[in-house]
Amino acid sequence: MSTNPITPPLESSDHNTRGTRPSTEVSHTYSHPSLPATQSAPALSGQVQADSSPSTPSYVQPRQWKPTVTWVIIAMNVLIWLASTALERIIGPNLPLVWGAKHNGLIVQGQAWRMVTPVFLHLNGIHLAFNMYAIYMIGPQIERYFGHARFLSIYLLSGVYGVLCSFILNPNPSAGASGAIFGLVGTQAVFFYRYRHALGQRGRRLFRSTLTVIAFNLVLTFTTPNIDIWGHLGGLFAGALLGWNLTPRYQASATAHGPSLVDLNGPRQWGAAVLGAIILLVASTWMAITLQAPGM
Numbered sequence: 001m002s003t004n005p006i007t008p009p010l011e012s013s014d015h016n017t018r019g020t021r022p023s024t025e026v027s028h029t030y031s032h033p034s035l036p037a038t039q040s041a042p043a044l045s046g047q048v049q050a051d052s053s054p055s056t057p058s059y060v061q062p063r064q065w066k067p068t069v070t071w072v073i074i075a076m077n078v079l080i081w082l083a084s085t086a087l088e089r090i091i092g093p094n095l096p097l098v099w100g101a102k103h104n105g106l107i108v109q110g111q112a113w114r115m116v117t118p119v120f121l122h123l124n125g126i127h128l129a130f131n132m133y134a135i136y137m138i139g140p141q142i143e144r145y146f147g148h149a150r151f152l153s154i155y156l157l158s159g160v161y162g163v164l165c166s167f168i169l170n171p172n173p174s175a176g177a178s179g180a181i182f183g184l185v186g187t188q189a190v191f192f193y194r195y196r197h198a199l200g201q202r203g204r205r206l207f208r209s210t211l212t213v214i215a216f217n218l219v220l221t222f223t224t225p226n227i228d229i230w231g232h233l234g235g236l237f238a239g240a241l242l243g244w245n246l247t248p249r250y251q252a253s254a255t256a257h258g259p260s261l262v263d264l265n266g267p268r269q270w271g272a273a274v275l276g277a278i279i280l281l282v283a284s285t286w287m288a289i290t291l292q293a294p295g296m
Contacts, residue, residue, distance in 0.1 A: 158183020165234025
């Protein structure tokens with residue numbers, strides 16, 4: 001089983017040509033989905049659940065987490081890019097891209113790690129800067145509402161599902177965090193939809209703004225060259241489905257210390273959803289690789 005890396009140098013490309021051998025160039029995007037112009041978290045009503053009446057008072061707020069994981073993700077991506085740039089200047093080839101970019105032929109030959117590593121790789125500083133800015137804009141709000149574990153699950157699974165979708169439908173190599181970012185935007189849209197009543201007029205406005213952001217970035221995805229279209233779409237749909245199953249479902253509860261909010265979608269519930277998504281991802285990846293193997 002061959003494990004030869006991609007021959008450097010790598011360039012960006014997203015040209016799909018029937019009957020020709022896919023190039024070893026890497027497709028990516030400089031466009032980025034971003035949050036409507038706010039990072040503040042609107043207060044949820046203390047006596048409402050998702051999709052419930054907007055007429056109840058709002059004197060209790062759910063717990064809001066600090067965006068620790070968001071900053072860790074940004075730091076990891078920046079450090080990986082700095083390391084790859086340094087290695088490229090010292091020894092020539094950009095080893096992280098050579099050994100980590102999504103490359104269908106090498107994945108079929110056994111380099112299955114390429115289904116995950118593209119989420120953490122970027123081609124150059126501009127590519128990195130746009131994606132990290134998008135994570136900075138949308139990540140803190142999602143993490144505040146969903147918590148560290150749910151946020152990280154959505155980010156990673158959306159990114160890898162985006163790579164899987166690209167592997168199935170795009171023969172060209174690719175790299176970048178855009179699929180994971182589109183997944184966060186899909187989650188945000190689902191969250192604001194489910195809490196469109198609880199958050200009142202502002203919540204409905206944020207839901208419409210998120211749809212506008214999605215529409216705008218889809219237009220860029222389909223009209224800008226060198227973009228992995230299927231990676232974006234796969235991440236978006238995965239994020240929306242994960243968001244639907246992982247969104248906190250708050251219910252007011254009276255305690256000796258006063259009213260409080262209880263998340264009915266507890267660790268067992270959302271953990272089962274994450275486990276199911278992982279099992280489906282592994283099974284789908286195995287099937288996709290098997291179908292692309294020579295002789296199939």
